Amino acid sequence: MQRETARPMFDTDELVINMGPQHPSTHGVLRLVLKLDGEKVVDCDAVIGYLHRGVEKLCESRDWTQIVLITDRMDYCAAATNNLGYVETVEKLMSLEVPRRALYIRTILSELQRVASHLLWLGTHAADIGALTVLLYGLRERELVLDLFEEYCGARLTYNCMRIGGQPADLPEGWDKRVLRFCEIQEQKLPEYEQLLTSNRIWMERTTNVGVISAADAIGIGLCGPPLRASGVARDVRKDEPYAAYAEMDFDIPIGVKGDTYDRYLVRLEEFRQSLRIIRQAVEGLPEGPIMGKVSRMIKPPAGETYHAIEAPKGEIGYFIASDGKSVSPYRFRVRPPSFCNLQALRQLVRGHLIADVVALIGTIDIVLGEVDR
Amino acid sequence: MITQTHFLVLSAALFMLGVVGVMTRRNIIIILMSMELMLNAVNINLIAFSRQLGDVTGQVFAVFVICVAAAEAAVGLGIILAFYRNKETINIDEMNLMRW
Amino acid sequence: MTEAVIFPLIKIVIVLAAVLATVMYIVLLERKVQAWVQVRLGPMRVGPHGILQPLADVLKLFVKEDITPVMADKWVFTAAPILVLVPALIAFAVIPFASNDMKLFGLPISGRIADVNVGLLYIVSVASLGIYGIILGGWSSNSKYPLIASLRASAQLISYEIAVTMTLVTVIMLAGTLSMVGIVDAQARQGMWFAFMQPVAFFIYFVGGLAETNRAPFDLPEAEQELVAGFHTEYSGMRFAFFFLAEYANMIVVSAVATTLFFGGWLQPFPNVSWLWWLGIVPGWMWFCTKTFMFLYVFLWVRATYPRYRYDQLMRLGWKWLIPLAILNVVVTGFLKVLLKG
Amino acid sequence: MAEAVVFYIFAALILGFAVLVITAKSTVHSVLFLVADFLCVAALYVVLQAPFLAVIQVMVYAGGIVVLYLFVVMLVNLKRPPELHADPRRLGRLGLVMALAVFAELAAIGAYGWLKPSGFDGSLDSKNIEQVGRALYTDYLVPFEVASVLLLVAMIGAIVLAKREQ
Numbered sequence: 001m002q003r004e005t006a007r008p009m010f011d012t013d014e015l016v017i018n019m020g021p022q023h024p025s026t027h028g029v030l031r032l033v034l035k036l037d038g039e040k041v042v043d044c045d046a047v048i049g050y051l052h053r054g055v056e057k058l059c060e061s062r063d064w065t066q067i068v069l070i071t072d073r074m075d076y077c078a079a080a081t082n083n084l085g086y087v088e089t090v091e092k093l094m095s096l097e098v099p100r101r102a103l104y105i106r107t108i109l110s111e112l113q114r115v116a117s118h119l120l121w122l123g124t125h126a127a128d129i130g131a132l133t134v135l136l137y138g139l140r141e142r143e144l145v146l147d148l149f150e151e152y153c154g155a156r157l158t159y160n161c162m163r164i165g166g167q168p169a170d171l172p173e174g175w176d177k178r179v180l181r182f183c184e185i186q187e188q189k190l191p192e193y194e195q196l197l198t199s200n201r202i203w204m205e206r207t208t209n210v211g212v213i214s215a216a217d218a219i220g221i222g223l224c225g226p227p228l229r230a231s232g233v234a235r236d237v238r239k240d241e242p243y244a245a246y247a248e249m250d251f252d253i254p255i256g257v258k259g260d261t262y263d264r265y266l267v268r269l270e271e272f273r274q275s276l277r278i279i280r281q282a283v284e285g286l287p288e289g290p291i292m293g294k295v296s297r298m299i300k301p302p303a304g305e306t307y308h309a310i311e312a313p314k315g316e317i318g319y320f321i322a323s324d325g326k327s328v329s330p331y332r333f334r335v336r337p338p339s340f341c342n343l344q345a346l347r348q349l350v351r352g353h354l355i356a357d358v359v360a361l362i363g364t365i366d367i368v369l370g371e372v373d374r
Numbered sequence: 375m376i377t378q379t380h381f382l383v384l385s386a387a388l389f390m391l392g393v394v395g396v397m398t399r400r401n402i403i404i405i406l407m408s409m410e411l412m413l414n415a416v417n418i419n420l421i422a423f424s425r426q427l428g429d430v431t432g433q434v435f436a437v438f439v440i441c442v443a444a445a446e447a448a449v450g451l452g453i454i455l456a457f458y459r460n461k462e463t464i465n466i467d468e469m470n471l472m473r474w
Numbered sequence: 475m476t477e478a479v480i481f482p483l484i485k486i487v488i489v490l491a492a493v494l495a496t497v498m499y500i501v502l503l504e505r506k507v508q509a510w511v512q513v514r515l516g517p518m519r520v521g522p523h524g525i526l527q528p529l530a531d532v533l534k535l536f537v538k539e540d541i542t543p544v545m546a547d548k549w550v551f552t553a554a555p556i557l558v559l560v561p562a563l564i565a566f567a568v569i570p571f572a573s574n575d576m577k578l579f580g581l582p583i584s585g586r587i588a589d590v591n592v593g594l595l596y597i598v599s600v601a602s603l604g605i606y607g608i609i610l611g612g613w614s615s616n617s618k619y620p621l622i623a624s625l626r627a628s629a630q631l632i633s634y635e636i637a638v639t640m641t642l643v644t645v646i647m648l649a650g651t652l653s654m655v656g657i658v659d660a661q662a663r664q665g666m667w668f669a670f671m672q673p674v675a676f677f678i679y680f681v682g683g684l685a686e687t688n689r690a691p692f693d694l695p696e697a698e699q700e701l702v703a704g705f706h707t708e709y710s711g712m713r714f715a716f717f718f719l720a721e722y723a724n725m726i727v728v729s730a731v732a733t734t735l736f737f738g739g740w741l742q743p744f745p746n747v748s749w750l751w752w753l754g755i756v757p758g759w760m761w762f763c764t765k766t767f768m769f770l771y772v773f774l775w776v777r778a779t780y781p782r783y784r785y786d787q788l789m790r791l792g793w794k795w796l797i798p799l800a801i802l803n804v805v806v807t808g809f810l811k812v813l814l815k816g
Numbered sequence: 817m818a819e820a821v822v823f824y825i826f827a828a829l830i831l832g833f834a835v836l837v838i839t840a841k842s843t844v845h846s847v848l849f850l851v852a853d854f855l856c857v858a859a860l861y862v863v864l865q866a867p868f869l870a871v872i873q874v875m876v877y878a879g880g881i882v883v884l885y886l887f888v889v890m891l892v893n894l895k896r897p898p899e900l901h902a903d904p905r906r907l908g909r910l911g912l913v914m915a916l917a918v919f920a921e922l923a924a925i926g927a928y929g930w931l932k933p934s935g936f937d938g939s940l941d942s943k944n945i946e947q948v949g950r951a952l953y954t955d956y957l958v959p960f961e962v963a964s965v966l967l968l969v970a971m972i973g974a975i976v977l978a979k980r981e982q
Binding site for chain 4 (some may be wrong): 375379380381382383384386387388390391392393394395397398399401403404406407408410411414417421422423424425430432433434436437438440441442443444445446447448449451452453454455456458464
C-alpha cells in the first residue's frame with residue numbers, strides 16, 4: 001500500500017503529567033515529569049532538590065564532632081550507617097586506632113539499622129503496590145529496632161550514635177540479650193511477609209520482569225547496594241573492603257539473576273537473614289575492653305584528603321573529606337549518597353512501563369529524598 | 375385516552391428533531407447522536423405498533439434496531455477517532471477527502 | 475391505595491435508611507477489620523471501641539468546604555456524584571429481603587419493594603448506569619489524574635460487566651426466570667443453592683463484583699499510590715461523601731445480589747436436616763442480612779490481604795480468563811440442562 | 817387517565833431533551849441529555865408494556881452505546897472544542913424545509929388517526945420476555961444470527977480503526 005511515511009497515520013497524543021513533589025508515593029518530595037502515551041510511560045524526568053539543605057556546605061563550617069549529627073539528617077531512615085561512614089572516614093584521615101569493642105558495637109548498630117531500613121522499604125514498597133498490611137507488619141518490627149536504638153543512644157530516628165575514635169557510650173545492661181531476642185522475633189516474622197508477598201500471584205505479576213536492568217547497565221549507571229546485587233553483581237563493601245568488624249564476620253551476599261523488581265525484593269529479603277546472622281555473631285563475640293580510642297579533645301586531622309565508603313542499607317555511601325590541617329572544620333566535604341546514584345537508573349527503568357509500575361519502581365530502588373538532595 | 379396516534383406524533387417529532395440535528399450541526403459526534411435519536415423514534419413506532427397489534431414482532435425488530443445502532447456507533451466512533459488523530463478536527467465540513 | 479402507594483413508600487424509606495446506616499457502619503467495619511488484620515486497634519476514640527466514629531465522619535463531611543475547581547465544568551461536576559449514587563440506591567428496589575409471607579400487625583407484607591419480572595436485567599441495567607458519574611466526575615474536574623482514573627474506571631467497568639452478565643445467564647438458565655423472587659423460589663424448589671450448582675459462575679461473579687465496585691485488588695481507578703485519589707481527587711465535602719456512599723452501597727448491592735442468586739436469599743440453610751430445625755426460628759430477612767454481611771466481610775478481608783493489579787493485567791484477567799470462562803460455563807450449563815432433561 | 821399523564825410527561829421530556837441534545841454547546845452536555853432522553857424512552861416502553869425492551873434500552877443504549885460516545889468525546893475534547901458551524905441563511909432555508917416536512921408528516925398522521933381511530937385494544941400479556949425470546953429464536957433466528965455477525969464485524973472494525981499503527 002502506498003502511503004506517505006513522513007507522517008504516521010495516527011499521531012500519538014502525549015500527556016505530560018507531574019508526579020510529585022506532592023504525591024503519596026514518591027517517598028518524599030521527588031518530582032517526576034512523566035510523558036505518557038495512554039498509560040505507558042514514554043519518558044521520565046526526575047526533578048530533585050526540593051529538600052536541598054546544603055548539607056555538604058554546612059559541614060564545612062562545623063567542627064569535626066558536630067558533623068556527626070548533620071549526617072543523621074541525610075538518610076534519616078538509616079542514620080547509624082551515615083554516622084559510621086563519616087566517623088570511619090575521619091578516623092582514616094587521622095589514622096586512628098579504634099578499640100575492637102567499639103567496632104563490634106558499630107557493626108551491631110549498622111546491621112540493626114539495615115534491618116530497620118529494609119523493614120521500612122518493604123512496607124512502603126508493598127504499600128505502593130497496594131498491599132497495605134505488609135506496611136503495618138514492617139512498622140511493627142521496626143518499632144522494636146527503634147526501641148533498641150532508643151535504649152542505646154536515647155534517640156529513635158536521628159541517633160548521633162558514633163564518635164570519632166569510638167563509641168559515645170557502652171552498651172546498657174542486658175541490651176545484648178534484647179538484641180538477640182529481637183533477632184529471634186524478626187526471624188519468626190520474616191515468613192509472615194513472605195506468605196503475604198513472595199508467592200502471591202498478584203505480587204509476582206506486578207514485580208517480575210518489571211524494571212529489568214542488566215549487570216552491565218547497572219554498573220554503567222553506577223547502581224549500588226541491593227539493586228546492583230539483584231542484577232547479579234556480587235559487590236558489597238562489607239566483603240570487598242571490610243570495615244568495622246565485618247572482616248571477622250561470616251555472612252553471604254545474596255545476588256539476583258534477572259535484575260527485575262522481584263529479584264530486588266528477594267535480595268533484600270535475604271539480606272534480612274544475613275543481617276540477623278551478623279548481629280548474632282557480633283553480639284556473641286562481643287569483646288571486652290574500652291569503647292573509645294585515644295583521641296585528643298580538639299580533633300584536627302592532618303592536612304590531606306581521603307575517600308571512604310561503607311555499605312549502607314541503600315547502597316554504598318562514600319565520604320570524601322579534605323582537611324587543610326589548620327582549621328577546626330573540613331576544608332571540603334562531599335558525600336556519595338546511594339539514593340542519588342540509584343535514582344539515576346529510574347529513567348531507564350520506567351521507560352515503556354505503565355504508571356502503576358512507576359510507583360513500584362520508585363519503591364524498588366529505595367530512595368530517601370533527604371539523601372538525594374542533601 | 376392515549377392512542378396509537380399519540381405515539382406516532384411523538385415519534386415523528388423525535389425523528390424530525392434528529393433530522394434537524396443532522397442538518398444543522400457540523401460536529402460529527404452530535405450528528406451521530408442525532409441519528410441515534412432517529413433510530414429511537416423508529417423504535418417507539420415499532421413498539422407502539424407491537425402494542426396495538428398485540429404481537430411481539432415489533433419488539434423483535436426493535437431489538438435488531440438497537441443491535442444495528444450499537445454496531446453503527448462502534449464503527450462510526452472508530453472512524454471519528456481515526457480521523458481526529460490524523461486531522462485534529464471533528465467538523466464534518468472538513469472531512470472532504472477520501473484518503474490522506 | 476394503601477397497598478399500592480403507602481406500603482411501598484414506607485418500604486422505600488426503611489430500605490434507604492437501612493442502606494445508609496449500613497454504609498456508615500461498613501466503613502467503620504472496614505477500618506476495624508483492616509486494623510485487626512494489621513494488628514492494630516482501629517478507631518477507638520469516638521464512643522466505646524469507636525462505635526460512634528461514623529457519626530463523627532459524617533459530621534466532618536457535612537461541615538467541610540465544598541470546593542469546585544475554577545476550570546471545572548460546574549454542572550457536570552455537581553451532577554456526577556448524584557449520577558453515581560442514584561443507580562447504586564435504586565438497585566435495591568428489586569432485591570428481595572424476605573419471603574412473601576411475612577406478617578406485620580396481621581397485614582401480609584412482601585419482603586421487597588417491587589417484584590418485577592425483569593428484576594435481574596433491571597439490576598444489570600441500573601448498575602451499568604453508575605459508570606456515568608465516574609466518567610463525568612473524572613472528566614469535569616479538568617485535572618489529569620482524575621481523567622486517567624475515569625478512563626481506567628470506565629474500561630474496567632465495561633469489561634467486567636460482560637463477564638458478570640454472562641454468569642447471570644447461567645443462573646437464569648437454572649432458575650428459568652428473571653425475577654429475583656423467582657430465582658430464590660427456584661433454589662428452594664431445587665433444594666440446592668446455586669452456588670453449589672454453579673461454583674464457577676459464583677467465582678466469576680464475585681471477582682467481577684470486586685472489579686465493578688472498584689475494590690481491592692481491582693481498585694485501580696482510585697489507587698491512591700498511583701493516581702492520588704482517582705476520579706474524585708478534586709472532590710471534597712458532601713460531594714466526595716456521595717462517591718464514598720455510592721462505592722459502599724454498590725458493595726452492598728453486589729453482596730445482596732450474590733446472596734439472592736447464589737446463596738438462597740432469605741432461605742435458611744439446611745432446611746432438610748431435621749436436627750437443625752432451630753435454624754428455622756430465625757426470620758428470613760435475618761438470614762439474608764447475615765449472608766450479605768458475610769460477603770461484605772470477604773470484600774474487606776480481600777482488601778487487607780492482596781496487592782493491587784496493574785491496569786493491563788486487570789484487562790488481561792477480564793478478557794482472556796473470566797469472559798471466556800463465563801461463556802464456556804454458559805455453554806456447558808446449557809448442554810447439561812438439555813442432557814439431564816432428556 | 818394515569819397513562820395519559822405519564823405519556824404526556826415523558827413525551828415532553830423526550831422532546832425537550834432531544835432539543836437540548838441538538839442545541840447544547842458542549843458536546844459532553846449533549847451526550848448527557850442523550851442519556852436522559854434514552855431513559856425517558858425506556859420509561860415510555862414500560863408504558864407500552866414492553867419491559868424487556870425498556871431494560872434492553874437502558875442496558876445497551878444508556879449503559880453501552882452512550883458510554884462509548886462519552887469516551888470518544890472525552891478523547892477528542894482534550895485539545896480544542898469542535899466548532900459549531902453557523903451559516904444563518906442555510907439554517908433559515910433548512911428550517912423552512914423541516915417545518916414543511918414536519919407539518920406534512922403530522923398532517924398525514926392526523927388524517928390517518930381521524931379516518932381510522934385506534935385505541936390499544938390488543939394487549940400483550942405479562943409473559944413479555946418469553947414471547948420476545950421465542951420470536952427471536954424461532955421465527956427470526958436467521959436475522960438474529962445475521963445481527964450477531966454484524967456486531968462481530970463492527971467490533972473487529974472498531975478495533976482495527978481505533979488501533980494505532982506501530
